[in-house]
Amino acid sequence: MIELRNVSKTFEQKGVRVEAVKQANIQIHKGEIFGVIGYSGAGKSSLLRCINYLEKPTSGSIQINGVEMSQLNENDLRMMRRKIGMIFQHFNLLSSGTVYQNVAAPLQLAKVPRKMIDAKVRELLELVGLEDKEKSYPRQLSGGQKQRVAIARALANDPEILLCDEATSALDPQTTESILDLLLDINRKYEITIVLITHEMHVIKKICDRVAVMDNGRIVEQGSVIDLFYSPQTNTSRKFIQGVFDMEIPELLLSKLRNSGKTSLLLRASFIGESVTEPVLADLTAKYGLRPSIIYGNITQIKESIFGMLVLHITGDRVIIENGIRFLKEQNLKIEVIQDVE
Numbered sequence: 517m518i519e520l521r522n523v524s525k526t527f528e529q530k531g532v533r534v535e536a537v538k539q540a541n542i543q544i545h546k547g548e549i550f551g552v553i554g555y556s557g558a559g560k561s562s563l564l565r566c567i568n569y570l571e572k573p574t575s576g577s578i579q580i581n582g583v584e585m586s587q588l589n590e591n592d593l594r595m596m597r598r599k600i601g602m603i604f605q606h607f608n609l610l611s612s613g614t615v616y617q618n619v620a621a622p623l624q625l626a627k628v629p630r631k632m633i634d635a636k637v638r639e640l641l642e643l644v645g646l647e648d649k650e651k652s653y654p655r656q657l658s659g660g661q662k663q664r665v666a667i668a669r670a671l672a673n674d675p676e677i678l679l680c681d682e683a684t685s686a687l688d689p690q691t692t693e694s695i696l697d698l699l700l701d702i703n704r705k706y707e708i709t710i711v712l713i714t715h716e717m718h719v720i721k722k723i724c725d726r727v728a729v730m731d732n733g734r735i736v737e738q739g740s741v742i743d744l745f746y747s748p749q750t751n752t753s754r755k756f757i758q759g760v761f762d763m764e765i766p767e768l769l770l771s772k773l774r775n776s777g778k779t780s781l782l783l784r785a786s787f788i789g790e791s792v793t794e795p796v797l798a799d800l801t802a803k804y805g806l807r808p809s810i811i812y813g814n815i816t817q818i819k820e821s822i823f824g825m826l827v828l829h830i831t832g833d834r835v836i837i838e839n840g841i842r843f844l845k846e847q848n849l850k851i852e853v854i855q856d857v858e
């Protein structure tokens with residue numbers, strides 16, 4: 517439903533050209549949560565703002581439900597933007613308005629009758645859990661509550677798409693969790709397509725179905741979140757994953773593992789779903805006489821799937837180890853040799 521084709525955005529300021537987005541190609545399906553992850557300056561905000569034409573792309577095409585955005589006049593664009601809600605890192609609430617007035621504002625702009633506005637505002641405040649705050653001003657609210665008001669406001673015109681610009685970056689971890697739960701809830705209840713940008717893999721892992729990784733203006737990798745964890749193709753992705761699985765092996769341990777004579781390998785075994793690892797390792801011992809030791813292990817939930825990773829140290833005859841690795845791969849484990857520590 518959202519299609520970006522060869523989208524580029526170049527800024528020019530005082531003779532300096534910055535290519536913020538370079539040739540981006542993305543298709544976002546209706547009802548999914550799509551994340552864009554990248555470090556500061558990667559071009560995420562520029563890309564997101566191109567979707568609703570807050571930034572006009574320098575070149576390329578953006579289509580929403582088959583409508584070419586560059587073909588819309590000002591009025592059509594305004595109507596289209598009503599179908600695209602947006603929330604921001606710093607909430608962007610009207611400080612002089614109450615919670616009620618903030619949520620009602622887009623409905624008033626759209627000239628919705630007062631009675632309908634009232635019913636809608638109450639429904640939205642209930643959805644975001646702020647029924648008792650309608651008379652409060654933004655300054656009287658916590659960060660999490662402000663973001664809830666912003667979400668209610670973004671949903672006022674029943675958008676089909678919600679764009680989230682680092683929506684949880686200013687929040688503490690616990691509040692982040694509750695806002696992500698709310699976004700997930702909204703996505704399921706209303707089947708709203710959500711596009712979010714973040715620099716935190718945790719956010720991607722918790723709620724996104726698919727992800728694009730941005731580096732220096734380019735999309736360097738995209739696909740399902742689980743595939744990204746299972747089989748990252750770029751160093752940028754690997755670094756982001758390391759933020760979730762801090763599996764750097766201490767040098768002190770590596771030097772202890774370096775033994776004499778036998779082949780000594782460090783393997784990373786990744787698995788998805790219910791592949792239970794323990795019997796697999798026990799079978800490896802029973803079948804091949806190999807006795808790997810577990811150096812590191814982690815298991816986590818990626819949206820509705822289970823993803824696990826083990827780092828194993830294995831010693832023995834190289835041919836037997838190779839047979840053992842083949843056996844592990846047959847059990848649906850992804851095996852990578854991280855280091856030959858011989």
Ligand SMILES: Nc1ncnc2c1ncn2[C@@H]1O[C@H](COP(=O)(O)OP(=O)(O)OP(=O)(O)O)[C@@H](O)[C@H]1O
Nearest residue numbers: 527529534536554555556557558559560561562563
């Ligand atoms: N309006 C603008 N004028 C000039 N340069 C801009 C403008 N907006 C963004 N840029 C530049 O484009 C590049 C990408 O910025 P952008 O904000 O899109 O990245 P980002 O990944 O969202 O980073 P952050 O997470 O720090 O916001 C940066 O070099 C930035 O300085």
